[in-house]
Amino acid sequence: MNSVSSTPPEDRSYLLRWFLRGAAASLSVPGFVLVATFVGFGGLLHDINFPIGAGLLSTVLIWALPAQVILVGGVAAGASLPSLAIAICLSGVRLMPMVVSLMPLMQGKRPRFLSELICAHFVAVTMWVEGFRLLPKVEPAGRPAFTIGLGTGLIGLSVAGTALGFYLTHTLPGPLAVALLLLTPISFAILLVRNSKEPVDWLAIVFGAVLSPLVVDSAGGLDLFWSGVGGGTLAFLVARYGLRKRS
Amino acid sequence: MSLFQSELGAMLIVIFVGFLPNEIWRVIGVLFGRGLDENSVLMQWVRAVATALLAAVVARLLLIPTGGLVALPLWLRLTAVGAGVGGFLAIRRSVLAGVLTAEAVLVLGSWWLGVA
Numbered sequence: 001m002n003s004v005s006s007t008p009p010e011d012r013s014y015l016l017r018w019f020l021r022g023a024a025a026s027l028s029v030p031g032f033v034l035v036a037t038f039v040g041f042g043g044l045l046h047d048i049n050f051p052i053g054a055g056l057l058s059t060v061l062i063w064a065l066p067a068q069v070i071l072v073g074g075v076a077a078g079a080s081l082p083s084l085a086i087a088i089c090l091s092g093v094r095l096m097p098m099v100v101s102l103m104p105l106m107q108g109k110r111p112r113f114l115s116e117l118i119c120a121h122f123v124a125v126t127m128w129v130e131g132f133r134l135l136p137k138v139e140p141a142g143r144p145a146f147t148i149g150l151g152t153g154l155i156g157l158s159v160a161g162t163a164l165g166f167y168l169t170h171t172l173p174g175p176l177a178v179a180l181l182l183l184t185p186i187s188f189a190i191l192l193v194r195n196s197k198e199p200v201d202w203l204a205i206v207f208g209a210v211l212s213p214l215v216v217d218s219a220g221g222l223d224l225f226w227s228g229v230g231g232g233t234l235a236f237l238v239a240r241y242g243l244r245k246r247s
Numbered sequence: 248m249s250l251f252q253s254e255l256g257a258m259l260i261v262i263f264v265g266f267l268p269n270e271i272w273r274v275i276g277v278l279f280g281r282g283l284d285e286n287s288v289l290m291q292w293v294r295a296v297a298t299a300l301l302a303a304v305v306a307r308l309l310l311i312p313t314g315g316l317v318a319l320p321l322w323l324r325l326t327a328v329g330a331g332v333g334g335f336l337a338i339r340r341s342v343l344a345g346v347l348t349a350e351a352v353l354v355l356g357s358w359w360l361g362v363a
Binding site: 029033036043047050051053054055057058061062064066067068069070071073075077081084085086087088089090091092093094095096097098099100103113116117120121123169174175176177178179181182183184185186187188189190191192193194195196200201203204205206207208209210211212213216223224227228229230231232233235236239240 | 253254257258260261262263264265266268269270271272273274275276277290291292293294295296297298299300301302303304305306307308309310311312315316318319324327328331332335336340342343345346349350353354357358362
């Protein structure tokens with residue numbers, strides 16, 4: 001692995017240039033939609049009395065809004081921590097195929113493990129969509145720097161959005177404050193519909209949503225576990241065996 | 248009172264209950280990415296669980312809200328989300344259009360009802 005100090009100065013300014021171009025590219029329509037949803041997340045944090053420092057840390061480290069909402073919502077509802085860890089682990093699976101499919105574009109010709117790990121951390125839905133749109137136009141040698149710039153820009157904007165939402169909610173007039181709180185569920189509902197292609201996806205949405213209020217008082221704070229694992233397994237079985245038999 | 252109400256306790260929860268279980272998939276994507284079959288039966292099950300989990304989160308936020316949304320009647324919360332999904336489907340499958348539709352319905356509804 002090349003150490004940074006052995007990189008010639010002109011190389012460093014080359015990488016810096018691509019890093020800054022990446023950061024500038026985060027100021028886009030998808031970037032602003034993302035910020036808006038993090039403003040909603042900040043409002044949620046304030047609403048359930050979650051400490052702001054830990055909330056901001058979750059945006060930087062977890063960097064996946066569904067997992068963050070499961071975490072803070074679950075903690076506020078008194079869910080048990082191991083069941084929350086399992087729920088978050090299951091919700092994070094969708095990141096893996098995103099990393100796999102985007103990695104060749106992010107790394108250029110000479111993949112380096114550390115650089116791959118850093119680039120992978122930035123992968124979430126927005127990064128994935130924007131990466132496929134922007135990276136093909138970037139010179140291969142500049143792609144890791146561009147990716148890190150874009151990811152840093154998106155996370156930076158989202159951290160600002162989280163803080164804004166946290167401190168804004170209680171200063172806004174009533175209808176706007178509730179509008180902020182609706183941002184998280186509405187954007188998730190739309191993303192669910194957008195990503196649904198096959199019967200199993202629709203079944204999973206219906207079973208998960210219907211089970212959720214039914215199991216809300218389940219023992220040990222396991223309600224998300226039951227509605228997620230139970231609803232998802234049911235949807236998987238019905239789609240795989242139930243629908244096939246009838247057709 | 249409980250662990251999450253102290254800043255440090257909440258940060259530890261974020262790291263150990265949130266960050267690590269989530270980040271492992273990004274690391275696995277880097278380590279074993281090329282060998283994994285996205286369409287294997289196991290991955291199909293896992294994706295169904297992830298989808299149901301997200302739907303359950305949305306349902307709980309809407310049906311059993313904790314804070315400010317409590318002030319709004321259930322039908323208005325559901326109508327706003329329904330309008331948002333409808334707006335998304337009707338207007339070029341644009342996420343922004345869907346979000347704005349839902350928010351417009353919610354703000355107008357709560358203003359008209361005089362709640363919140």
